[in-house]
Amino acid sequence: EVQLVESGGGLVQPGKSLRLSCTASGFSFDDYAMHWVRQVPGKGLEWVSGISWNSNTRGYVDSVEGRFTISRDNAKKSLYLQMNSLRVEDTALYYCAKSKGGGDFWSGYSYFDIWGQGTLVTVSS
């Protein structure tokens, strides 16, 4: 079965760190770029970060640039998001998503045919 499973969410204080993980199965993980998309409960979707198949290219939304780091381990079929200096406004459900278009980080490939179930990150004192 093709699936993505996220983990690592939880309650954390502002200024602290958290590391999200996403494990893939059922497809050739190292053939595709991967992304993180978040959603404040009851609100819309926001693209957070993406990474090419070989980790050579990464990108971030401005609001997390310098605080979040995306990485991947193709041998472990895993995607990660290291989140530092967390803010209240980072509170959201974080989805891991597979790029349908291919392994490059080109924006034209960056639409998502496989999504995880999401992991909830709550930043609060």
Added chain:
Amino acid sequence: IPLTQSPSSLSASVGDRVTITCRASQAISDFLVWYQQKPGKAPKLLIYAASTLQSGVPSRFSGSGSGTDFTLTISSLQPEDSATYYCQELNSYPLTFGQGTRLEIK
């Protein structure tokens, strides 16, 4: 590139033809996709390249448009189509989504 969806919500009856629009602030060719999201679930890809139906998606869903104006049409609304629909542009980073259209079945 900001995207504006309209309407933000709508209510329609089973069998109705429903159209949702997505407008980009600048031309994006056909770099637009549509998702369906049901409560408590992850988004599901419906349409890519503005008008190509994703495998497994019912043929009552269709997309059209190019440049700045795009539409998602459901030709004959079914009860299971109750959901929120989002457009997303692929023209450049950071990728952006429309604010969503909540579709309710009367």
